[in-house]
Amino acid sequence: MIPDISKFIDIHTHILPDIDDGPQNMEESASMARCYVALGIHTIIATPHFIPGTAWAANREKVRQKTEEVQTYFNEQNIALKLHPGMEIAYHGKLMARLEKGILQSLANSNYYLLEPSFQDSQYDLLQCARQFMEQGHKVIMAHPERIQAFQKKQTALYEAIQSGLEVQLNSGSLLGKFGEVCKETAMKFIAAKSVHYLASDAHSVENRKPLDVAEWKQINDILGDKLHCTLCIDNPQKITMNAHAK
Ligand SMILES: [Fe+2]
Numbered sequence: 001m002i003p004d005i006s007k008f009i010d011i012h013t014h015i016l017p018d019i020d021d022g023p024q025n026m027e028e029s030a031s032m033a034r035c036y037v038a039l040g041i042h043t044i045i046a047t048p049h050f051i052p053g054t055a056w057a058a059n060r061e062k063v064r065q066k067t068e069e070v071q072t073y074f075n076e077q078n079i080a081l082k083l084h085p086g087m088e089i090a091y092h093g094k095l096m097a098r099l100e101k102g103i104l105q106s107l108a109n110s111n112y113y114l115l116e117p118s119f120q121d122s123q124y125d126l127l128q129c130a131r132q133f134m135e136q137g138h139k140v141i142m143a144h145p146e147r148i149q150a151f152q153k154k155q156t157a158l159y160e161a162i163q164s165g166l167e168v169q170l171n172s173g174s175l176l177g178k179f180g181e182v183c184k185e186t187a188m189k190f191i192a193a194k195s196v197h198y199l200a201s202d203a204h205s206v207e208n209r210k211p212l213d214v215a216e217w218k219q220i221n222d223i224l225g226d227k228l229h230c231t232l233c234i235d236n237p238q239k240i241t242m243n244a245h246a247k
Contacts, residue, residue, distance in 0.1 A: 003230040005217045006040030009237035011107060012047050012088065012114060012143060012169060012200035013211070016066045020049040020056040022204045026073050032203060033074055033081045035211040043241060045107050046070070047086040047114055052094070060105040063087055084108035084241060088143055090116045091126040099133065110243035112139040114169070123150045127161045134165050141167045141198060146174045146187040159195060167197040170232075172212055175199070175223055191224070199224075199232040 014022030015032050023029045036044060046067055049056040058066065067085040074081055087105040089095065098104055099113075106113050113133060117126050130140040142158075145151040145168055151158050162168065173179055174187040190196050199220070203211045212220075221229050 001226060002218065002221045003226060003234055004040075005212075005214060006042070007234045008039075008041055008212070008217075009234065009241060010036070010041065010044040010201050010203070010211065011086070011141075011198055011237050011240060012171075012202045013044050014046075014048060014088075014202070014204045015044065015083070016046045016048050016063070016070055019058050019063075019066060022048065026070065028205065029070055030074065030077055030079060031206045032211060033079045035206055035213075036081050037079055039212075039214065039217075041211075042080060043082045043084070045084045045086040045240075047088040047107070049090065049116070050087045050104065051090040052092055052098075059103045060085075060087070063105045084244070086114060088114050088116045091118055091121075091129060093125070095129050096132055099136075099138075106138075107141070108241045108244045110139075110240050111137070112141055112167075112240050112243065114141050114143050116143045117145060117148045117151075119148060123148065123157065127157055127166075130161060130166050131164060139165070139167065141169050143169050144171045144174065144202065146170055146183050146190060147179055152182050152186045155189065155193070155195075159193065162195050167236075168195055169198040169200050170196050171202045172199055172216065172220060173202065173209065175220055176216060188223075191228070196232060197236050199229075200237075 017023045017025050017029045064085050071083050086107040133140045174183045177184045
């Protein structure tokens with residue numbers, strides 16, 4: 001049976017206002033939240049970009065504070081959506097130092113970190129960094145590798161890292177062909193290789209890159225089948241939110 005969309009936990013969303021290229025004010029955030037609520041979805045993780053040296057670099061403290069402010073606003077507006085704090089952490093050379101200083105926000109205060117690969121550079125350093133995180137006992141999820149040229153061309157290094165514990169999150173839009181054929185083919189290749197652990201929207205607004213809707217949910221089910229769809233959108237995300245601990 002097709003999984004119940006109301007149980008979907010979206011682990012990659014840009015819903016916090018005025019912090020990155022997501023919504024620019026609280027009302028735009030609320031519009032996104034109402035899309036989720038209309039589908040019956042009750043839990044998502046807010047993952048603003050963290051790109052040091054740019055305007056999109058809110059640290060853990062700021063992200064937590066903003067998440068609380070937005071949650072309060074949603075509650076006041078009777079929008080029944082639970083927000084967990086998170087961060088989409090762009091790879092950069094000082095990442096380990098920033099982890100040690102407590103600047104990085106994990107997903108839902110769990111042990112999982114969402115890392116964003118560079119769209120241009122070699123992925124060697126990123127995969128090395130993911131290994132370092134994992135050696136320290138953390139879990140690492142790579143955001144949308146199917147969108148990255150290096151992984152579209154060659155998957156060997158990524159698959160080796162997955163063997164070592166790295167997890168992979170695909171964008172739902174990739175499977176739906178919204179980022180082009182190569183991206184979709186790469187996503188399908190990862191699925192065939194059993195190398196995908198999560199599917200998320202990476203939603204940025206209600207217009208462009210919006211939260212999933214029911215028709216798209218059904219389309220994705222046709223692609224993945226019931227069991228894998230449930231694993232990637234419900235079961236594995238649940239493990240993250242249940243792993244939450246104040247850290
Ligand atoms: Fe994102």
